[in-house]
Amino acid sequence: MRISPSVRPTPSTTLWLARGRHTGSDAAAAVRHTLRRLTSAEVLDDHLEIPEAESGSRQIFEARWKVAGTVTVRARLTLEPLTEDGREWVLAAEAERAWHPEWPSPATMFWPDEPDTAWDHEPATGLRLRAANHLPTEDKEIRRLLRSSVRDGWSIDLVVHEAMTPDARGQRPLGELLPPSLRHRVLEHRAAPEQLRIVNRVLREFGVQVPRGGAVLVPPDPAPTGFDADDFAVRTVFLDGSYPTEVVDALTRYAALPPPLPDGAEGAVSALRDEWQLMTLEEQLVRERELVAMYTEALDAMTKSRDLYREAAERAHEALAAFRESGAAAPAPAPQPTAVPTGSPFQQLTRTLERLKDTAKALRPTPSADGSTEEPGKDGTGGGRSETAGE
Structure with a gap:
């Protein structure tokens, strides 16, 4: 398959x-x-x-x-x-x-x-487009050759069965008698009289059969749309040098079908x-x-893109200016002091300095009204006033 x-x-x-x-x-x-x-x-x-x-x-x-x-x-x-x-x-x-x-x-x-x-x-098989190419004797070789020949879809493959061994005129390729534009697209395969059974066994794979003494077109895979095996099988081909009317008709109709690109x-x-x-x-x-x-159209497109970009940039600048103005009119909120964790070394040091400051104030002498000084802790009850030099 x-x-x-x-x-x-x-x-x-x-x-x-x-x-x-x-x-x-x-x-x-x-x-x-x-x-x-x-x-x-x-x-x-x-x-x-x-x-x-x-x-x-x-x-x-x-x-x-x-x-x-x-x-x-x-x-x-x-x-x-x-x-x-x-x-x-x-x-x-x-x-x-x-x-x-x-x-x-x-x-x-x-x-x-x-x-x-x-x-x-023909590149895949080495067969000639302007010759009558005789098929091999072994069925495996026939199958391999036909597969290679039709695989790419470049050539139109025609299998002709010789009902009897033709003379010199019948051995000449049919391509010489074809319309000019078909001569170099048709690859002609010849089957000897005794090869009919073996050739048809191989051709079952391609969905076609060659009549005894006739010819058949072997399609590629997939076959062209509208291809029917019976429509492109010729019952009798006279290999005597005469014009092969039915073969030409089949090839012309086949060439008119829409085949896939090779x-x-x-x-x-x-x-x-x-x-x-x-x-x-x-x-x-x-x-x-x-x-x-084309260049004019491209330039117009670039110009339109530039104008759109410029317009977008202007709108962005306007929006930025409006944002700045609204930001300057509103007072900025005061910065919040950084909270110091409770029990941190910095807090402990602050408290210690505050105590030292209070202690220093307490120990400082306080001047009296007559110019004398009182020592801290010596008031009228606890210590007495310091005497002047005259007393």
């Missing part, structure tokens, strides 16, 4: 998304050569390579062209850093209206369309829309006007 990942948002019908791996020697050189050639041939309106200082370790290319005469398509290709297996790339393109299958594939605007170029490898596609779509640099003079003027309007 498959474990469902978190639900991803639904992309717009104007988007075209693809991912792959280039296994050749110099992927960036191949992209530059294709962009220059198509710009010189006026297939592209213009192209641009983002400077290394802005793109970092990745290399980013942008291109613009027209389809159906007047519909502008903008596309952005990102080359990831080089690894042992080559360079992975992500391509996000967006048109001014819903995508049509007969429009040129955005992949051919960046990559050469020759069959011997090695840019169309894993990692949100960043590519955001970069295409928010970091786009290949602009015409009119687009630059519009962007500058938008920036001026």
Whole structure:
């Protein structure tokens, strides 16, 4: 049983998304050569390579062209850093209206369309997008391969059963006969005549079955809204080089469904829309006007904030002044003496000093009216008056 990942948002019908791996020697050189050639041939309106200082370790290319005469398509290709297996790339393109299958594939605007170029490898499995990939013989390997292939949701997986071994014309991939914008999104898996039972046993996990001598689309998890296994199963596929009408119809209807965004596609779509640099003079003027309007709005907001702050500060100063005036008019209450605990050393010392003071007053001689002095304790009864020198 498959474990469902978190639900991803639904992309717009104007988007075209693809991912792959280039296994050749110099992927960036191949992209530059294709962009220059198509710009010189006026297939592209213009192209641009983002400077290394802005793109970092990745290399980013942008291109613009027209389809159906007047519909502008903008596309952005990102080359990831080089690894042992080559360079992975992500391509996000967006048109001014819903995508049509007969429009040129955005992949051919960046990559050469020759069959011997090695840019169309599916990263998770290593299979080629422009080839008829035969399934392994063991059921475990088939299951592992299909799981890896449909897990991220980048490709449209088509399983074709060969009712009998086809000739050279039937062995050619069906992708060559598909509408241009579907050729580099479909990953074709071929099952040999004797593999029908084992393949269908594996496909039960994905909720689909391939008819004998027919084909079936294998959805990712979760499947696109409106997907029904029977509606996307083709009863008969003639592998004789003729146009596969029923297969094309099923693929076209499937591509029109609103599938969830593949894993990692949100960043590519955001970069295409928010970091786009290949602009015409009119687009630059519009962007500058938008920036001026944005800065003006921000400045107005800052000015309003400053005025509100100033008003609040003035009110605070007024309140503080009123508080000070009211405080000066009212007399301040007298400070209360600090209470000394009963029996404290300070209180005992105070009492002792008071007694000494009273004792000193009592011992001090008291002058009489005739200038003589009386000793303390010697009054008329107790001691007699001191005699003068004349007496």
